[in-house]
Amino acid sequence: MKINNILIANRGEIAVRIISTARRMGIKTSVIKTSAEPAAMYLSLADNVYDNTENVSEIPVFLDIERIIKIALDTGADAIHPGYGFLAENPYFAQKCVDNKIAFIGPSPDSIYKMGNKTLARKIALANNIPMTIGSDGKIPSENEAVRIARRIGYPVIIKAASGGGGRGMRIVSKEEDMPNMFRLASNEAEKAFSDPSVFIEKYIENPKHIEFQILGDTKGNIIHLGERECSVQRKHQKLLEEAPSIALDDQLRKEMGQMAVRIASAVGYYSAGTVEFLFDSEGAYYFMEMNTRIQVEHPVTELITGIDMIEEQIRIAEGKELRYSQKDIKFNGWAIECRINAEDVQSGFSPSPGKIEQIIMPSGDNIRVDSGVQAGSVIAANFDSMIAKLIVYGKDRKDALANCKQALDKVWIKGTKTTLPFFRMLIRNPRFLDGSITTSFIENELTSYHVNSEYEEMLAAWLATWLFVEENLDESNLKINFEEAKNISPWLLNKRISRH
Amino acid sequence: MATQQKKLYALMGKKKYGFSLPLTETIRIGKRKYKILIKEDEKHGTYVLWKNRRYPVEILQSRQNKFEILLNYVSYSFTIETPFSLKRKQYLSKEMGQVEEEKILAPMPGKIIEVLVREGTEINRGEPLLILEAMKMQNEINCPVNGIVTAVNVKPEVNVVKDDVMLEIRISQ
Amino acid sequence: MDIDGKYYKAYKKRLKMLEQQQSKEKVKKQHDKGKLTARERLDLLLDEGSFEEVDAFVVPDTLGIEFGKVEKYFGDGVIAGHGKINGRLVFTYAQDFTIMGGSLGIVHANKIAKIQEMALKMGAPIIALIDSGGARIQEGIASLSGYATIFNNIIRSSGIIPQIAVIMGPAAGGAVYSPALMDFVFMTSYTSYMFVTGPNVVKEVLNEDVSFEELGGAEVHAKKSGVAHFIYDDEENTILGLKKFLSYIPSNNVENPPTVEETGKTPDINNKLLDIVPDDPNKAYDVKEVINNIVDKGSFFEISELYAQSLVTGFARLDGRTIGIIANQPKVLAGVLDINSSVKGARFIRFCDAFNIPLLTFEDVPGFLPGIDQEHSGIIRHGAKLLYAYSEASVPKITIILRKSYGGAYIVMNSKNLGGDFNFAWPTAEIAVMGPEGAVAILYRKELAEAEDPDKLKAELVKKYRERIANPFVANEKGFIDEVIDPSQTRKKLKTAFKALTNKWVEIPSRKHGNIPL
Incomplete structure (x- = not known):
């Protein structure tokens, strides 16, 4: 079945990203205009814009399954690409697409369900001999039960949302007295984020690296992996920088872990693009963490080192075509690094810093790719995620990529909101990051400051503050007070004022 | 006043930078002086040209003698002091001790999900105070100091705007 | 004159004594504090x-x-x-x-x-x-x-x-x-x-x-x-x-305030004003952002900034001329009027009126603060002060309704019939006796009680209420709003309007003095 018109049920940079591949493939795209950002960049690039600004609903459109299906039918779309996010990992939505004879560009509802339910996923992994951390056998009904299980596993443990992903609903608990409170928090957050309060507990691996494998599978049962990505630079489970490949793996381990990733994907009859995440401890042991059944934010680093357009493969697979590559066709060339430039204030703990992008100039060049959904004038709204742009840099090896990255970061120009740039400028100079030895606890446990400290820049800022003070207060020539014009009052008014007093 | 002050200081925490008046548009590093140019154009917005480099600059706050400046994406908060006000500051901090109270301001607009402390709760630096939902994220607001919660101004489901005082904490040493 | 003469010497000596009176020790003692x-x-x-x-x-x-x-x-x-x-x-x-x-x-x-x-x-x-x-x-x-x-x-x-x-x-x-x-x-x-x-x-x-x-x-x-x-x-x-x-105030009550040339530039047509007031009437925003995008750049000088913050008062300049600004602050208690904010506003208005400073009011007010404490402490008396001050003021008075304008608070905040010279509204304005939810609950109490799906009916009625009553167009048709204006053009409108009002004079009946409800 040939796909002719894709409804992109997402916004921001991923919508822009999907449009660019679809256009190259000669496929029309439809996007949805919302009242929250009626002038967003992705709208100007699509072939067809569905205006949803008049729709008043409690549920934002990108979370509204029935609405999206209706829009797809209205726009005559024969396929939906959900991007990443809520719709991408919702088996009910995928099933709805199937029911309405719309191709869902992603895996089957069944694989989404099996991998999306973390307790079920653990069972499947266990049955397939995938290395795993010890943990609770299923959902945990109560605080007391949580305390009991954690005592059995031994602290530290991690609480995770059963239907979760992406860090939300996760809590690390290192001592028993914190357990009841943390359990409530995690459950509460899981309920908020995924409408499912159930959580489970696992042994917490201290100071691991985060290594994930990209896999691709078709509907004919062929599954391959496209190598790994290392995403150890993360804060509170939010990834900030990703690279491919990982410095921690050799060819042997890559092959072994890749096979594990393929094995678990096969176990659920997986097709389309997916990611199998592992924790990798200091001894070189690895543990299956979870599988994300969608395209990932960090997919471009894999694309750069394999030369494969993952969105294109997703679309071809959704058309029912067979994979064009077998495992031996996959070659890894060079090194790629992605920096997530978000509207966040690193100096106050990466808190969101919404605002209007006044100016944005991103670097360009042979070794640079920028995926972005914003342009000058775009608003980073408080009700969406804080992504401004992904800066993806390529090099022939890690050292080369790091050097290119450092240069590229200095060329980024963004005005209007605070950004994560000072963090990356610090990171790219940090010896622990440069030698590749950092783990996921690096940011929280090892850094005392999250931003670059430049003595000269601080001095310049001090001068600027002083200059502003002088301009505003001491430079009398700046305040041109005119007392004469004030005395110029029309006789009509003046006489009346005087006669009243 | 312009003619009376000979020197001003930009103060940030324990850091102090002195500038003689009238203020020249240069900064000296070692023996060399580097000219500072403040410019603005459509493509870049406001920026500073210094040492052959273009630095993005935004004035985030300017209030009395307090300035928050975002230079090259890093924010700096300075107060501008005269030699006398600097001495006065030293006297006052000796007299009254350190800043006794810490106000926890909402870092962004959002909704309070949960308040984890009560009035009178003893709390240590880094411990969670409350959960604020904004930008689709539940943000844990952590305590920046060691102290005792003296006021809780928010409750769950309440919306806050940026810089709302959510909690007040008396700092203990 | 004989500079060696004894009177001259005595004069010099007295000067010296005056100078020495302030001894180093005394100065140090003061400085040390x-x-x-x-x-x-x-x-x-x-x-x-x-x-x-x-x-x-x-x-x-x-x-x-x-x-x-x-x-x-x-x-x-x-x-x-x-x-x-x-x-x-x-x-x-x-x-x-x-x-x-x-x-x-x-x-x-x-x-x-x-x-x-x-x-x-x-x-x-x-x-x-x-x-x-x-x-x-x-x-x-x-x-x-x-x-x-x-x-x-x-x-x-x-x-x-x-x-x-x-x-x-x-x-x-x-x-x-x-x-x-x-x-x-x-x-x-x-x-x-x-x-x-x-x-x-x-x-x-x-x-x-x-x-x-x-x-x-x-x-x-x-x-x-x-x-x-x-x-x-x-x-x-x-x-x-x-x-x-x-620099904002005149030397006396006959003169005008000094003028100050604008150093920065606030554009007359300013699109930023379109983004500040949220569509959702329950969302807060900072009214000072509205003010700063209208008045001369950097000219807003707030008075009593930390007191009764639900009402913002301060001076600013428009085209170099001082104006007094009174604005409800949706960011604080939704901009509600209470005892303290009423008194704060009233006193500011009376200063401006006494010293020939025109008044500009930005309105987004859900009403007066309800409650036993407020009623028992005399919100009636104190609210009346604000009303009195507005009505009494004979300087040029302009109001812009940004969003909510309900009930008694509508009347108080320099409404047309209280003596507003120009009353403008942004298209986002909601002007009515009370907010949609309250009005619907009273007018359709029976229907709502009997409805199969009261929430649905309520939502429909609220929508209807907004269309038929709580908007600026009805007020505009009846002449209570002189003009519904494009927010981005606010500065331009105000410049022209205040210019037209420069020579405003109101004859006031002769009396010893009025009796403001103190």
Whole structure:
């Protein structure tokens, strides 16, 4: 079945990203205009814009399954690409697409369900001999039960949302007295984020690296992996920088872990693009963490080192075509690094810093790719995620990529909101990051400051503050007070004022 | 006043930078002086040209003698002091001790999900105070100091705007 | 003249004595408290070399002192005279804490009274730099009568010349009424205090422990009592702030405020204004952002910033001319009017009216604050002050309704029939007797109770109410709104409107004075 018109049920940079591949493939795209950002960049690039600004609903459109299906039918779309996010990992939505004879560009509802339910996923992994951390056998009904299980596993443990992903609903608990409170928090957050309060507990691996494998599978049962990505630079489970490949793996381990990733994907009859995440401890042991059944934010680093357009493969697979590559066709060339430039204030703990992008100039060049959904004038709204742009840099090896990255970061120009740039400028100079030895606890446990400290820049800022003070207060020539014009009052008014007093 | 002050200081925490008046548009590093140019154009917005480099600059706050400046994406908060006000500051901090109270301001607009402390709760630096939902994220607001919660101004489901005082904490040493 | 003559020598000697009177030890003592001396303060305040002192050589009246001792210093603890600020004549006096604690004796009082009378005759602002231990106990009743004279003079000058008090040390007991009667009070944090009865008396009478700072420090008066309109961290900044403030106000009630050329540029057509007010009527925003995107760049100067924050008051300039701004602040308590904000607004409006400063009102108000506390504390009386002040003001008055404008609060906030000269509304305005939810609940109580799906019916009715009643177009059709304007064009509209109102004059029936519900 040939796909002719894709409804992109997402916004921001991923919508822009999907449009660019679809256009190259000669496929029309439809996007949805919302009242929250009626002038967003992705709208100007699509072939067809569905205006949803008049729709008043409690549920934002990108979370509204029935609405999206209706829009797809209205726009005559024969396929939906959900991007990443809520719709991408919702088996009910995928099933709805199937029911309405719309191709869902992603895996089957069944694989989404099996991998999306973390307790079920653990069972499947266990049955397939995938290395795993010890943990609770299923959902945990109560605080007391949580305390009991954690005592059995031994602290530290991690609480995770059963239907979760992406860090939300996760809590690390290192001592028993914190357990009841943390359990409530995690459950509460899981309920908020995924409408499912159930959580489970696992042994917490201290100071691991985060290594994930990209896999691709078709509907004919062929599954391959496209190598790994290392995403150890993360804060509170939010990834900030990703690279491919990982410095921690050799060819042997890559092959072994890749096979594990393929094995678990096969176990659920997986097709389309997916990611199998592992924790990798200091001894070189690895543990299956979870599988994300969608395209990932960090997919471009894999694309750069394999030369494969993952969105294109997703679309071809959704058309029912067979994979064009077998495992031996996959070659890894060079090194790629992605920096997530978000509207966040690193100096106050990466808190969101919404605002209007006044100016944005991103670097360009042979070794640079920028995926972005914003342009000058775009608003980073408080009700969406804080992504401004992904800066993806390529090099022939890690050292080369790091050097290119450092240069590229200095060329980024963004005005209007605070950004994560000072963090990356610090990171790219940090010896622990440069030698590749950092783990996921690096940011929280090892850094005392999250931003670059430049003595000269601080001095310049001090001068600027002083200059502003002088301009505003001491430079009398700046305040041109005119007392004469004030005395110029029309006789009509003046006489009346005087006669009243 | 312009003619009376000979020197001003930009103060940030324990850091102090002195500038003689009238203020020249240069900064000296070692023996060399580097000219500072403040410019603005459509493509870049406001920026500073210094040492052959273009630095993005935004004035985030300017209030009395307090300035928050975002230079090259890093924010700096300075107060501008005269030699006398600097001495006065030293006297006052000796007299009254350190800043006794810490106000926890909402870092962004959002909704309070949960308040984890009560009035009178003893709390240590880094411990969670409350959960604020904004930008689709539940943000844990952590305590920046060691102290005792003296006021809780928010409750769950309440919306806050940026810089709302959510909690007040008396700092203990 | 014979410069060796004995009178000339005596004159030189007296000058020297005056200079030496302020010994190094005394200066150091004052400095060690973090305070500048009276002369240093005047140096900062006035244009260089412009100060002309009067009565420098008066000495205290020691006649009839029966108790204690009065030291005979020149000037009697206060420095008085006139000078210029940014080229404009002002009269000023600075109490000198280094001389008998700046205490007020009869000579000290007469000196102040003299300057007050001169300022009134000349139609020039008067600035009081206050740093005084209070009444001079040794002089007894004479000292108290001195205060009375000063208060009388302030009241006589009220509404004719601007009178500004700058508190830079203690102001206690009866002395506090001198600043209280003036138009504006500046305070320096940590080193100035104001209270009628001090911590010692509080302890004695009520057995409550309270520090100077907690009882009457700058922060308390800026946030809780509303006595201080401006507070600053140190004396230099206090004086800088005062000088900036003066650039907004005229010298007297006949003149206009000075004009100040705009240094930055606020665009006449400003699209930023389209993004500030959220579509969701329950979402807050900062009205100061609206203000700053309309008035001359950087010209908004807020008054009583920390007090009754649900109403923003302050001066700004439009095309170089001063205007007084009153704005509901949706960011604080949804911009509701309560007792404190009503009184704050009323007093500001009356100052502007007295000194020919046109008024601009930004309205987004859900109503008056409900509650037992407010009702029992007299929101009726106090709300009436705001109403009275608005109606009484005869300066040009313009209102812009940004969003909510409901019920009594609509009437109060300079509505058309209260005397608004131009009443504009943004298309986002909601004008009605009450908000949609409340109105629907009352008008369709029965239908809602009987409905199968009351929530659905309610939503439909609310939608209908917004379409039929709670919008600016109905008010526009009836003439209560002169024009619904494009938010981005607000500055342009205002410039033209205020220009047209320049020569506004309202005949007021002759009377002794009105009876504002105090």
